[in-house]
Amino acid sequence: MTPVRRWITLPTTRRCWRSPGLSGWSSRPTMCWPGWYDTRMRPAVQPGVPTLVGSRRVALTIRQTSISVLAAAASSGARVSVPGTRSAAWRRMPPRDEAGQEFAMSIAWDEFYSSRVRWLKDSVTMDLRRIMGDPNVISFFAGLPDPALYPVEDIRLALDHVMAEQGREVLQHAPPAGDGLLKSYLTEKLRRGNVPAQEENMLVLSGSIQGLDLVAEMLLDPGDAVIVEDPTFSGALEVFAKYGARFITVPVDDEGLQVESLAATLLQQRAKFLYTMPTCHNPTGVDLSLARRRRLLAIAREFGLPLVTDDPYGELRYRGTAPPELLALDGEANVIMIGSFSKILAPGLRLGWLLAPSPVVETLRLEKLSADRSTNHLVQRLAAEMARQGMLDRYRETMVTVYGEKLEAILAAMRLYFPPAVKWTTPCGGYFIWVTLPVGLDASLLLERALAQQVAFIPGASFFAAGGGENTLRLCFVNTPLAQIPEGIQRLGRLITELIDGCGDDSPA
Numbered sequence: 068m069t070p071v072r073r074w075i076t077l078p079t080t081r082r083c084w085r086s087p088g089l090s091g092w093s094s095r096p097t098m099c100w101p102g103w104y105d106t107r108m109r110p111a112v113q114p115g116v117p118t119l120v121g122s123r124r125v126a127l128t129i130r131q132t133s134i135s136v137l138a139a140a141a142s143s144g145a146r147v148s149v150p151g152t153r154s155a156a157w158r159r160m161p162p163r164d165e166a167g168q169e170f171a172m173s174i175a176w177d178e179f180y181s182s183r184v185r186w187l188k189d190s191v192t193m194d195l196r197r198i199m200g201d202p203n204v205i206s207f208f209a210g211l212p213d214p215a216l217y218p219v220e221d222i223r224l225a226l227d228h229v230m231a232e233q234g235r236e237v238l239q240h241a242p243p244a245g246d247g248l249l250k251s252y253l254t255e256k257l258r259r260g261n262v263p264a265q266e267e268n269m270l271v272l273s274g275s276i277q278g279l280d281l282v283a284e285m286l287l288d289p290g291d292a293v294i295v296e297d298p299t300f301s302g303a304l305e306v307f308a309k310y311g312a313r314f315i316t317v318p319v320d321d322e323g324l325q326v327e328s329l330a331a332t333l334l335q336q337r338a339k340f341l342y343t344m345p346t347c348h349n350p351t352g353v354d355l356s357l358a359r360r361r362r363l364l365a366i367a368r369e370f371g372l373p374l375v376t377d378d379p380y381g382e383l384r385y386r387g388t389a390p391p392e393l394l395a396l397d398g399e400a401n402v403i404m405i406g407s408f409s410k411i412l413a414p415g416l417r418l419g420w421l422l423a424p425s426p427v428v429e430t431l432r433l434e435k436l437s438a439d440r441s442t443n444h445l446v447q448r449l450a451a452e453m454a455r456q457g458m459l460d461r462y463r464e465t466m467v468t469v470y471g472e473k474l475e476a477i478l479a480a481m482r483l484y485f486p487p488a489v490k491w492t493t494p495c496g497g498y499f500i501w502v503t504l505p506v507g508l509d510a511s512l513l514l515e516r517a518l519a520q521q522v523a524f525i526p527g528a529s530f531f532a533a534g535g536g537e538n539t540l541r542l543c544f545v546n547t548p549l550a551q552i553p554e555g556i557q558r559l560g561r562l563i564t565e566l567i568d569g570c571g572d573d574s575p576a
């Protein structure tokens with residue numbers, strides 16, 4: 068193949084030749100700093116030799132003009148690093164196999180990144196990701212449904228039905244705001260809970276996280292403040308951070324968000340919106356009490372504060388009755404309510420929805436149109452069909468029974484095996500229990516030791532927007548096999564006791 072040669076304009080305003088060849092980028096510099104290649108590059112980067120290259124200026128030249136050398140170095144396993152640059156990605160050029168299957172990076176991509184993506188990070192570390200599928204690990208880690216309960220056969224039957232009856236329709240785009248059948252099911256269900264939902268107030272989403280993303284895109288400019296609960300869902304923090312959010316935190320206790328503290332905060336600072344999980348909060352599992360719900364709505368009205376509620380867990384209630392939705396109490400529609408099928412059907416289907424005043428829905432609909440045009444039509448009809456045939460209700464009843472047993476089992480085990488200095492929440496539903504260790508104990512150290520004993524959980528610090536929470540952790544109880552729960556909690560209890568007693572201290576005496 069003849070290499071294609073073309074001029075490019077670099078951000079440094081210099082121009083140079085580059086030509087993609089079969090084995091990556093193979094140009095020699097022609098315009099920019101002609102002397103560099105021979106005098107600095109060739110001796111500086113040698114295949115197979117870990118190489119440190121000098122200044123940022125040199126680094127730019129190297130990256131933009133002599134990539135073939137870097138590619139050769141990388142393919143031989145060399146580590147090329149440049150002090151004083153913010154580039155991390157280019158130093159990790161992927162190794163290429165003999166056949167040159169993988170693209171070597173010819174551009175320092177991160178030099179071109181927008182400020183938005185610089186905030187992105189994966190809260191799940193590789194170590195934790197590795198244990199997620201390990202059957203030997205007793206995992207209280209991922210906030211995912213129990214896969215043993217997935218209604219696979221029902222889904223197959225409903226899909227067959229949809230394809231047989233509506234196949235030609237569902238293979239077309241869905242309306243950007245969502246499929247009418249699904250919206251009609253959802254709005255009727257919401258109205259039974261006294262939420263004044265109309266189809267024109269609803270937007271169907273590709274997972275509720277998309278709702279958070281669209282709302283953030285709609286409301287946030289870089290530097291804008293968002294009020295979040297402390298602790299809160301770390302996935303939401305990541306979405307808001309992408310839009311340059313500044314976080315103001317308000318604590319959560321056993322009755323949910325401390326609303327008086329919110330009122331005091333609002334006297335001092337303005338924010339674009341409050342993000343809150345009033346029911347079966349992630350990560351604490353608690354519900355916002357009815358009195359606080361009313362007070363929250365009054366505060367929102369008084370300060371003109373938009374509320375964004377996120378409620379993927381509310382339908383999974385094992386004890387008591389669910390408190391009313393904020394929208395069922397709010398006559399003024401200051402609330403954007405976001406819901407999801409991820410916890411009550413399957414996260415892999417990527418299906419969620421939101422409810423908002425219709426002009427807001429229209430703006431969000433336009434954003435969605437430009438993001439992904441519409442949510443998967445087949446999946447929307449699948450959910451509507453499962454609802455029509457009563458499959459969703461049956462599945463929810465099964466989950467409530469099984470997860471409810473798991474909740475009782477884990478609470479009983481914690482009472483039995485956790486030392487008295489440990490405190491935890493007692494949720495009425497959802498997926499999570501929030502554990503507070505004595506101050507000074509570090510949950511990430513506990514995790515390190517727990518992993519060695521084949522037990523996993525999430526240390527709580529990642530749920531705090533402004534730092535802190537090192538002595539907290541989140542346990543997800545729904546996804547662990549019932550029979551493993553007592554053993555897992557016993558191991559954790561033993562490790563916590565060792566940490567409290569100082570027996571687990573690795574440092575020499």
Ligand SMILES: Cc1ncc(COP(=O)(O)O)c(C=O)c1O
Binds near residue numbers: 344377378
């Ligand atoms: C509070 C909360 N909101 C949103 C999500 C994401 O849900 P979805 O899969 O619908 O995007 C999660 C998932 O863990 C969650 O816990």
